[in-house]
Amino acid sequence: MSDSALLAFDDEWHLASSLGVHMGIEPRPIERHRFPDGELKLRLPERLPHRVVLLRGLHQPNEKLVELMLAAPAARELGARHITLVCPYLAYMRQDIAFRPGEAVSQRHIGALLAHLVDGVVTIDPHLHRIASLDTVIPGVRCTALSAAEVLGEWVAARRTDALLLGPDEESQQWVARAALATGLDHAVCRKQRLGDRDVRIVLPDLDWAGRQVVLMDDVASTGRTLVEAAQACLGAGAHSVDVAVTHALFVGDAQSQLRAAGIGEIWSTDAVPHDTAVVSVAPLLAAAL
Numbered sequence: 001m002s003d004s005a006l007l008a009f010d011d012e013w014h015l016a017s018s019l020g021v022h023m024g025i026e027p028r029p030i031e032r033h034r035f036p037d038g039e040l041k042l043r044l045p046e047r048l049p050h051r052v053v054l055l056r057g058l059h060q061p062n063e064k065l066v067e068l069m070l071a072a073p074a075a076r077e078l079g080a081r082h083i084t085l086v087c088p089y090l091a092y093m094r095q096d097i098a099f100r101p102g103e104a105v106s107q108r109h110i111g112a113l114l115a116h117l118v119d120g121v122v123t124i125d126p127h128l129h130r131i132a133s134l135d136t137v138i139p140g141v142r143c144t145a146l147s148a149a150e151v152l153g154e155w156v157a158a159r160r161t162d163a164l165l166l167g168p169d170e171e172s173q174q175w176v177a178r179a180a181l182a183t184g185l186d187h188a189v190c191r192k193q194r195l196g197d198r199d200v201r202i203v204l205p206d207l208d209w210a211g212r213q214v215v216l217m218d219d220v221a222s223t224g225r226t227l228v229e230a231a232q233a234c235l236g237a238g239a240h241s242v243d244v245a246v247t248h249a250l251f252v253g254d255a256q257s258q259l260r261a262a263g264i265g266e267i268w269s270t271d272a273v274p275h276d277t278a279v280v281s282v283a284p285l286l287a288a289a290l
């Protein structure tokens, strides 16, 4: 890929380096300066080839969306004709309908913004629930939605040979089913009712829980309340252990300590979001797709 440039920001440099090794190119930095009033200034390499791969995950999304709004047109001014956004975590996908009249359907509007900025999007486990395909979310752009479910499942299977992969809600069926298919492990999903940002109720499926090694799998953990409630329910029903494997470890605030307090043992994630629980790299998946 010598006629391509891989651009990345400092906070994702670890993933950028792995991706660069797999693609056979050195990542090049986008420098950021934050002015006292909060405005951003970016500096890109002075000359760019026609094909540019721009790595920008959207954890802590609002600021990063502004970075994208600056970086993509700047890259075009510096020579890029085709920009592929590698966005390991694609934010704003959960608000896919107006749950109450008047609500902005964030998924659609952020999708339209990305469609305006870039020519291709590669992402991992986007939260697509009621919408079947990313192509309808980001219209006119070549979209590739990869999944880390198999590689996370293999990580789990090597450490919990008799695990039950448990999704905390119906939406997680797509990820636990893939992981189960790849590993031969059992899987099931719970039912979840969300009453507020940090208020969820979980109902376990009707299974024999005594002595089970449960691994909760989900695409994203944010406040961690979903995992806490599911773990407490499993342990209360007699499970031997509960560990966690998620693609996107957002873990805001005290989420991790809440998980530990709920009796969760291991917390495993991918490097789709930079986090100290990341044990599985998505770089090979991304490089193969590119």
Ligand code: R5P
Pocket (backbone or CB within 6 Å): 094, 127, 168, 169, 171, 172, 197, 200, 218, 219, 220, 221, 222, 223, 224, 225, 226, 227
């Ligand atoms: C939504 O359905 C997602 O898959 C996650 O279950 C959810 O975003 C987790 O949020 P929290 O960690 O705040 O409970």
